[in-house]
Amino acid sequence: MSGSMRMRMRIAHLSDPHFGTVVPAVRDALLGELQTHPPDLILITGDITQRARRDQFVEARSFLDALPRVPRLCLPGNHDLPLFDVITRMVKPYDHYCWYISQELQPEFVDERVAVLCVDATSRLRHKDGALTPSQIERTAERLAELDRPFSIVATHQPLAAVVNTDVRNVARGAGQALDRWIAAGADLFVGGHIHLPYCIEVHMTDRRQSSVLLQAGTCLSRRIRNGIQNSYNLVTLQRDGTERRMAIERRDYDAASGRFVLALQHEATSLMNRQRTRLNGWRLAPQIAV
Ligand SMILES: [Fe+2]
Secondary structure (H helix, E strand, O other), X not given: OOOOOEEEEEEEEEOOOOEOOEOHHHHHHHHHHHHXXXXXXXXXXXXXXXXXXXXXXXXXXXXXXXXXXXXXXXXXXXXXXXXXXXXXXXXXXXXXHHXXXXXXXXXXXXXXXXXXXXXXXXXXXXXXXXXXXXXXXXXXXXXXXXXXXXXXXXXXXXXXOOOXXXXXHHOXXXXXXXXXXXXXXXXXXEEEOOOOOOEEEEEXXXXXXXXXXXXXXXXXXXXXXXXXXXXXEEEEEEEEXXXXXXXXXXXXXXXXXXXXXXXXXXXXXEEEEOOOOOEEEEEEEOOOXXX
């Protein structure tokens, strides 16, 4: 593991903007906030558009172009593949996504502080269900072990764990095996979207030997909100000071009255690394702090 013993990094985690259903005032508020306080990295976990239409990707592209010039990672979501145009869906499902958003469907960001790996669980053969293949799980675990940065993050569109029963069917297939392998390989944080429900929980290996943190984002811009839950995004601050590591997570909700995003919830996770630089029991998430 390289880099100094002290570091700090801020990551904005956005998800499910669903261009085509975006609320203009919310988009402007989010752009304003990110331009005023640029994070070190912007991570967007899929469903960039509502129906994978060209005009929706054009709108999405102009949003991306207006973001501050910091490194950015995007993942496709199930909505970014055409649904009704069956031929395009089968022959070149990621055509618009690759043209307007990124050629890379599973990008990664790696510096001396962090490794962020995106894993694409969408498929032209499935409507909305996500699935992680055994080879994706294995390849990602190997990459995590090989990079071994102070912090490791894995991003997927579909969640790897649910907090309400009705979402169990929305969890990516293979999530259990993926969590087991990726936590063991050193993943500190998992981020996702898809269900428009923000939450932050501890996740454990099946044998409970080690734990990590799973963070879900709501929809950042779409009027397709779930049960009145406001538009939101997450701001993750990674900090390392000597052997102590910390992740401070803020959920920021859109507040219609002020027309801005405001701090809604804070989570804090802590971990220890021993002198051999292996992780001891992973992460502990403190009870959440409502603001
Ligand atoms: Fe989705």
